[in-house]
Amino acid sequence: MIRHPLQLAGETVLPRAATRRPTEAPGLVDSFGRRHNNLRISVTDRCNLRCTYCMPEEVTFRDKRELLSFEEIATFVEVAASLGVNKVRLTGGEPLMRKELHKLVRLLVAIAGIDDLGLTTNGLLLADHAAELFDAGLRRLNVSLDTLNPDRFRALTRREGLDRVLAGLAEAKRVGFAPIKVNAVALRGFAEHDVVPLAQYCRAHGFELRFIEYMPIGADSWERDKVFFAHEILDLINREVATVVPVPHDPSAPAQDYAYTDGGGIVGVIASVSRPFCHHCNRLRLTADGKLRNCLFALEETDVKAYLRATPPQRSAIATALRESVWAKWEGHEINAATFIKPQRTMHAIGG
Ligand code: SF4
Numbered sequence: 272m273i274r275h276p277l278q279l280a281g282e283t284v285l286p287r288a289a290t291r292r293p294t295e296a297p298g299l300v301d302s303f304g305r306r307h308n309n310l311r312i313s314v315t316d317r318c319n320l321r322c323t324y325c326m327p328e329e330v331t332f333r334d335k336r337e338l339l340s341f342e343e344i345a346t347f348v349e350v351a352a353s354l355g356v357n358k359v360r361l362t363g364g365e366p367l368m369r370k371e372l373h374k375l376v377r378l379l380v381a382i383a384g385i386d387d388l389g390l391t392t393n394g395l396l397l398a399d400h401a402a403e404l405f406d407a408g409l410r411r412l413n414v415s416l417d418t419l420n421p422d423r424f425r426a427l428t429r430r431e432g433l434d435r436v437l438a439g440l441a442e443a444k445r446v447g448f449a450p451i452k453v454n455a456v457a458l459r460g461f462a463e464h465d466v467v468p469l470a471q472y473c474r475a476h477g478f479e480l481r482f483i484e485y486m487p488i489g490a491d492s493w494e495r496d497k498v499f500f501a502h503e504i505l506d507l508i509n510r511e512v513a514t515v516v517p518v519p520h521d522p523s524a525p526a527q528d529y530a531y532t533d534g535g536g537i538v539g540v541i542a543s544v545s546r547p548f549c550h551h552c553n554r555l556r557l558t559a560d561g562k563l564r565n566c567l568f569a570l571e572e573t574d575v576k577a578y579l580r581a582t583p584p585q586r587s588a589i590a591t592a593l594r595e596s597v598w599a600k601w602e603g604h605e606i607n608a609a610t611f612i613k614p615q616r617t618m619h620a621i622g623g
Contacts, residue, residue: 298355299593301565301600305552309358309523310351312344313559313622314372318364319395321429322417324456326619327490328429332364333620337560343579345378347557350589352384356555360389360413362622364559367396373407380408389413391454391623395432397439405446412443413452413481415623418465419472427461444476452479454623459485462499463507470512474535481526481539487606488567488618501542505529508538522551549603555596556622563592565600567621568614 299307317332318325339347348359359379366372379388389411390404397414416436418424424433443451453473457466466482473480482504487493508515508529515529515538525548526539542548549566556564561576573596578585605611614621 299597301597303602306355307553307555307597308356309554310356311360311362311554311556311622313362313364314366314375315364315369315559316620317368318619319368320393322427323429323491324458324485324489326617333560339559339561339576339579341375341378344375345382346579346584347575347589348379348385349382350586351593352382354590354593357384358387359385360391362391364619365393366390367392367400373403376404376407376409391415394436394439398435398442401439401443401446405448410448412448413454414440415454417455418461419468420465423461423465450479452481454481454483456485457482457499457504459497459499462504466504466507467511470508470538477536479537481541483541484544486543487613490617498544500545501540504540523553544606547603552603558621563596564621565596566604568604570612570614
C-alpha cells in the first residue's frame with residue numbers, strides 16, 4: 272500500500288525529527304533530521320546550448336546587474352561554511368559563460384571549511400579554461416554530455432559543438448582533473464542508442480559516467496513516457512558493455528554507482544524518478560540572482576541578495592535565512608504524486 276507520494280514499495284515515510292526549530296541547533300538540519308552540507312551555486316542563467324529538456328529556444332536572460340558578484344557569492348559561502356557546509360558545486364546555465372570564473376574559484380577554495388569544490392559544465396568552453404581553473408584550485412569536474420552522435424547532439428541541444436565538448440574533456444584530463452565525471456540525461460528515443468557508446472567511451476578514457484533520469488524541471492512539458500529508467504540503462508550496460516555490480520552507496524549522494532566486474536571503472540545512475548533519494552538529501556541551492564532554494568523542485572525561495580548587498584553584508588540575517596529555509600524543507604519532490612507542481616523556474620536558472 273502506497274501511503275505517501277515519496278513512498279515506494281517497502282520504503283518508509285521520513286518521520287519528523289521535531290516540530291519546532293531548535294534555535295541554536297548546530298549546522299543546517301531540517302525537521303526530518305537531515306543535515307545539509309552541500310551547496311550548489313548557479314553563477315549565471317546564461318547558456319550557449321538550448322537542451323530541449325532544460326530550457327526554451329527563446330529565452331530572456333537576467334540582466335548582469337541582477338547576478339551576485341563573486342564577492343557576494345564568497346560572503347554567502349563563508350556564512351554557509353560557518354553552519355557546516357563543506358561541499359560547493361558551481362553550476363549555471365553554463366558557468367563558464369561567466370567571465371573570469373577562475374577568480375571565484377580562487378576565492379572559494381580559500382574559505383575555511385570548504386574542502387570540496389566542483390564544477391558542472393557543458394564543456395563547450397572547457398578547453399579554453401581548464402588550465403586556469405585547475406591553477407585556481409578546482410579539482411572536480413562534471414561534464415554534461417548526452418550523446419557522441421553529432422546529429423543527436425544537435426537534436427538534443429539545438430546547437431553544434433560536440434567536437435568542442437570532446438576537446439574540453441581531453442584538455443581537462445591533460446591538465447590533471449580527477450575524477451572527471453560525465454553526466455548524461457537519459458531520454459527515451461536517444462538513450463537506447465547512446466548508453467552503450469557513452470559507456471564504452473568513458474571506460475576507454477577513465478571518466479566516471481552518470482546517467483540521469485529525465486526530470487520535470489525543464490521548459491518542456493514533461494512526459495513520464497520519455498523517461499529511460501535506471502533498470503533499462505543497467506540492462507543495456509550489463510548486456511552490451513560489461514557486467515556491473517552495485518558499490519557501497521553514500522545515501523546522501525544522488526548517484527547509485529556500479530563497478531564493472533572486469534575492472535573497467537564506475538558507472539552510476541541518478542534515478543530521481545524511479546528511486547527517489549530525497550530521504551538522505553543534504554543539498555541546498557543558491558541561484559545566480561540570489562535566491563535560496565532548499566530543493567531542486569522547491570516552489571518557494573528566500574531572497575538573500577539584499578542581505579549580501581548591504582554594507583556591511585548582513586551575515587546573521589543570511590545565517591537565519593539558511594536555517595529557516597532548511598527547516599522548512601519538505602520531505603522530498605512529489606514527481607510520482609498527483610499533487611506534483613512543476614517549479615516556475617526552469618533548470619537553466621536553478622543549476623544542476
Ligand atoms: S528533489 Fe529535492 S529533496 Fe529530493 S534529492 Fe533533490 S533536492 Fe533533495
